[in-house]
Amino acid sequence: MALDRFGRNIHYLRISLTDHCNLRCIYCMPxxxxxxxxxxxxxxxxILTLTRLFASLGFDKIRLTGxxxxxxxxxxxxVRGIASTPGIxxxxxxxxxxxxTRLAQPLKEAGLQRVNISIDTxxxxxxxxxxRWGKLEDVWxxxxxxxxxxxxxxxxxxxxxxxxxxxxxIDLAALTIDRPWQMRYIEMMxxxxxxxxxxQQIVTAAQIQQKIESEFGPLEATGKYDGExxxxxxxGGKGELGFISSxxxxxxxxxxxxxxxxxxxxxxxxxREKEIDLLTPMRNxxxxxxxxxxxxxxxxxxxxxxxxxxxxxxxxxxMNQIGG
Ligand code: SAM
Ligand code: SF4
Numbered sequence: 001m002a003l004d005r006f007g008r009n010i011h012y013l014r015i016s017l018t019d020h021c022n023l024r025c026i027y028c029m030p031x032x033x034x035x036x037x038x039x040x041x042x043x044x045x046x047i048l049t050l051t052r053l054f055a056s057l058g059f060d061k062i063r064l065t066g067x068x069x070x071x072x073x074x075x076x077x078x079v080r081g082i083a084s085t086p087g088i089x090x091x092x093x094x095x096x097x098x099x100x101t102r103l104a105q106p107l108k109e110a111g112l113q114r115v116n117i118s119i120d121t122x123x124x125x126x127x128x129x130x131x132r133w134g135k136l137e138d139v140w141x142x143x144x145x146x147x148x149x150x151x152x153x154x155x156x157x158x159x160x161x162x163x164x165x166x167x168x169x170i171d172l173a174a175l176t177i178d179r180p181w182q183m184r185y186i187e188m189m190x191x192x193x194x195x196x197x198x199x200q201q202i203v204t205a206a207q208i209q210q211k212i213e214s215e216f217g218p219l220e221a222t223g224k225y226d227g228e229x230x231x232x233x234x235x236g237g238k239g240e241l242g243f244i245s246s247x248x249x250x251x252x253x254x255x256x257x258x259x260x261x262x263x264x265x266x267x268x269x270x271x272r273e274k275e276i277d278l279l280t281p282m283r284n285x286x287x288x289x290x291x292x293x294x295x296x297x298x299x300x301x302x303x304x305x306x307x308x309x310x311x312x313x314x315x316x317x318x319m320n321q322i323g324g
Pocket of ligand 1: 021027028065066067068069094095096116117118157158159186187188189190191198319320323324
């Protein structure tokens with residue numbers, strides 16, 4: 001078990017497979033973002049070596065992310081390798097869904113259990129404005145393919161941005177009336193790259209909930225949390241709504257996560273700049289024990305929480321370079 005100095009059992013690893021992406025969402029990266037060359041990224045065997053190492057330390061839950069994880073070459077093989085690592089009991093992915101039409105079934109067969117798919121609006125033009133390059137239809141087909149492949153329960157993520165999609169939270173919520181899906185609303189967080197939008201156009205979880213309740217009436221509180229999301233229902237609805245208030249009501253005290261970036265750096269808090277390089281020592285021949293010690297030291301010093309309240313915005317990476 002990997003404990004931090006506050007007694008939290010850190011057992012959930014988010015692995016970013018790439019910083020590359022086939023979209024350019026306005027809240028994630030600038031349109032002219034440059035990406036790391038492949039040689040600087042963890043190679044497939046390095047990902048599996050680190051997965052085994054983390055699993056040996058008690059990490060049992062993995063989420064693959066990016067950038068866009070489905071654009072990574074050999075994604076199905078990587079999923080198969082991680083899924084068959086002893087000790088890993090939960091394997092999921094966060095994706096923009098665009099490539100799921102062809103990948104959902106092979107990913108499921110390789111051992112992926114669930115996906116979270118990002119969809120911020122059901123309006124074609126607004127979707128294009130938010131993602132700069134995306135076609136809503138592709139994502140919708142991806143969602144249906146995921147459901148058909150059994151990558152369930154289907155969970156959808158929306159980042160809400162003032163002036164872009166704050167009205168659209170209602171149409172998205174309506175999806176859960178007849179479908180057993182979970183629609184999750186995420187408060188926009190600030191990172192390097194696009195801090196103006198991120199700090200000035202945030203819509204809070206409370207404002208999102210109010211907007212949804214103005215249409216559907218008071219939501220039913222389930223009293224449940226799913227990860228960091230507070231779970232509600234529209235009365236009589238088959239699905240669920242989740243609110244993720246990382247900025248206004250942080251869930252840091254219950255955080256059990258670590259992040260491994262695509263370039264092999266361990267980040268113990270999404271919103272803190274401190275990083276522990278694992279790739280360089282690994283390529284320089286560090287032993288398993290050395291790497292294990294680096295990870296355990298990083299875990300031990302996991303910060304209690306983020307510093308947004310104190311005005312500390314992490315500026316050393318954009319969101320796609322960390323892994324959401
Ligand atoms: N490309 C995949 C996707 O979009 O789902 C996975 C990576 S993306 C960085 C992971 C999640 O972070 C997505 O749900 C995305 O909407 C969210 N995200 C990106 N930028 C964000 C920001 N500034 N604040 C909050 N969430 C953000
Ligand atoms: Fe790509 Fe996901 Fe970032 Fe959008 S949020 S640009 S899909 S990595």
